[in-house]
Amino acid sequence: MIKGYCKSNVDRFRGKKWPERFVAVPRIGDQVKSPSGLIAKVYSITHFQEGLNFGYEPIALYEGEPFIIIELGRV
Numbered sequence: 357m358i359k360g361y362c363k364s365n366v367d368r369f370r371g372k373k374w375p376e377r378f379v380a381v382p383r384i385g386d387q388v389k390s391p392s393g394l395i396a397k398v399y400s401i402t403h404f405q406e407g408l409n410f411g412y413e414p415i416a417l418y419e420g421e422p423f424i425i426i427e428l429g430r431v
Contacts, residue, residue, distance in 0.1 A: 359423035362388060362396075369396055369428055381424055388428060396428035 358381055362374035372390050382388065386398045402425040 359421065360426050361423060362426045362428050364396060364428040366396070366429055369394065374426075374428070378424075382426060387431060388426065395431055397431045398426055399429045400427040401425070402427075 358378040360376060360378050360382075362376075364370060369390075372392060372394060374390050374396075375388060381401060382398045384398055384400065387395050388398060389395050403422065404425050405422040406420045
């Protein structure tokens with residue numbers, strides 16, 4: 357499983373729960389579905405590891421493990 361953190365600049369997607377584990381790294385253009393049924397499109401993928409602070413929030417979530425940051429937008 358791939359650990360991931362979804363984020364978005366779309367107002368209706370902010371504050372929603374999104375998957376945090378993926379069977380593979382999503383590709384740009386793939387869709388991600390939230391537990392509440394919202395569907396968003398993947399616009400970018402950033403590979404990340406704690407300790408390399410670029411201003412992202414999820415650093416404390418994975419304690420040094422690599423993960424991906426998935427930027428979501430409208431379908």
